[in-house]
Amino acid sequence: MDNNQDKQGRALELPKPEHLMRLALSDSGFVFDPVTGNSFSVNGSGLAILRRLQQGTDLPGIVASLSEEFEVDILAAERDVIEFANLLRNTFR
Amino acid sequence: MKHDPVLTVAITGMNAVPDNPGAGLAVARCLREAYGQRIRIVGLGYDALDPGLHRREYCDSAHLLSYPGSGTDAFFERLAEIHDIERIDVLLPCLDAELPLLVNLAPRLAALGIRSYLPGPEQLARRAKDRLSDLAREAGVASPETLPITQADFFRDCERKDWPFPLMVKGVFYDARMAANREEAEIAFRAIVAEWGLPVLVQRRITGEECNLAGIGDGTGALLGEVMMKKRATTSRGKAWAGISIHDEELAKTAQRLVAALKWKGPIEIEVMRDNQGVYQLIEINPRFPAWIYLSQGVGRNLPAMLLALALGEAPPALQPPRPGMLFIRYAEETIVPLSSFESLMIEGHSEPESQQP
Structure with missing residues (x-):
């Protein structure tokens, strides 16, 4: 992703794209990694973020669509995305 | 003559104690x-209490063998006696301790x-625990450093020799115990020596996730039909109680x-730890199917059926593509x-279906 900086100009650190792309996502929020065998669950926002990441959407795009879908302001959406990205990074460390 | x-x-290995079952019943x-x-x-x-021997949906008849420790000739003679009764076409051993005898007996059995x-x-011999590091080096596969020892005194000052706890203490044939300190290490050493003899192997402990791969080697260097599993729950002895099928090309290449x-x-069966850097570290190679081999049927890659075809000189059956995400729960x-x-x-060393009648 080329445009993954927040409004303060900080780069969003995400797991490697190949790690994200291989995840099997279920509408229930169940996530399975077929390579490691790990599974975890995410809430609706997390699932929405993961789906957008798999589609290759950049940070501003994810924040804008989350803001619209969940009716939250841009800053709150951005905070959630960054927090979730940290969780993902730890999961795939 | 059979008509x-x-x-x-x-099939051997019909023992199935919950914390460490043999693979025979699953095969x-x-x-x-x-x-x-x-x-x-x-x-x-x-043992007459081996549960697999009594599962008539899987075993049409059952026999007790001589223990491998009784020697090659006694083992062969008992197999020959059973063959006289059953006219065995194919023998599939499922226990580590039988393999040294059976690889030598194969021509006589044939x-x-x-x-x-x-x-x-x-x-x-080359996949035995005491030679595993050499094999790993040759194959370009990472493995934790392993040291053979003959005295428990090693643990007195092992930390000064750059062997800090926790360590894995292993028998040269079987058994592996984690030791968090000197006392635990000495207890493990004595228990392993009593059962499996010397040397005892000390191995650096790798932290990470344990994954296993089962497959069949064709004897020319090819691996057929690999099935991979990550342990999701283990017994107190570290054996899989639940697991999930995975597929990682990196693990496939390692195997x-x-x-x-x-x-x-x-x-x-190839046992590895995926360490915190994502590197597969070779822990053990078992010369048989694992007890979780029924998962291979669950993912459409029935490896025992493939093995039987190979033993009969037939073309192995086509396998489904790898299918990650299938769980087994024991x-x-x-x-x-x-x-x-x-x-x-107990008395005659064999039982037939009719003796099941109450």
Whole structure:
């Protein structure tokens, strides 16, 4: 992703794209990694973020669509995305 | 001379204590599901209480063997006695301790008409725990440093020799225990020496996730039909109680390099730890199918059925593509055994379906 900086100009650190792309996502929020065998669950926002990441959407795009879908302001959406990205990074460390 | 077209397959390893089951029952289950009543399965065990011997849906008859420790000749003679009764077409051993005998007995068994699909003695020796590091190096696979020791005194000052706790303490044939300190290490050392003798192996502990791969080596260096599993729950002895199928090309390549280096022939289980850097570290290679092999049937890659085809010189059946995300969950279950069946195994060393009648 080329445009993954927040409004303060900080780069969003995400797991490697190949790690994200291989995840099997279920509408229930169940996530399975077929390579490691790990599974975890995410809430609706997390699932929405993961789906957008798999589609290759950049940070501003994810924040804008989350803001619209969940009716939250841009800053709150951005905070959630960054927090979730940290969780993902730890999961795939 | 046998005239019926039904194939008779003898399978060992019918022991199934919950914390460390043999693979025999799972192998029999795979074959029954693949072949139905087109095969007769002869269960072979060492104890009349081996539960697999009493599961008539999987074993059509059951026999007790001589312990491998009784020597090659005694082991062969007992197998020959059973062959006289059962006319065994193929023998599928499922216990580590049997392999050294059976790889040497294979020609004598073949002369009786009993086929098998086994590695040679040198192949078997090269994957032994005390030579595993050499094999890993040759195959370009990472493995934790391992040191053979003969005295428990090693643990007195091992931390000063750059062997900090926790450490894995292993028998040269079997058993592995984690030791968090000197006391635990000495207890593990004594227990392993008492059961398996010297040397004892000390191995640096790798933290990470344990994954296992089962497959079949074709004897020319190719690995056939690999099935990979990550443990999701373990017994107190670290054996899988639940697991999930995975597929990682990196693990497949690791296993292919090891099988190629060995030119392995027969079933194989490769145990690895995926360390915190994502590197697969070779922990152990078992010369047989694992107890979780029924998962191979669950993912459409029935490896025991493939092994039987190879042993018969037939083209192996086509396998489904790898199918990650299939779980197995083991459970304990009581099998009801008529006294007559137990008596028959105890006294005569074999039991037949009719002796099941109450």
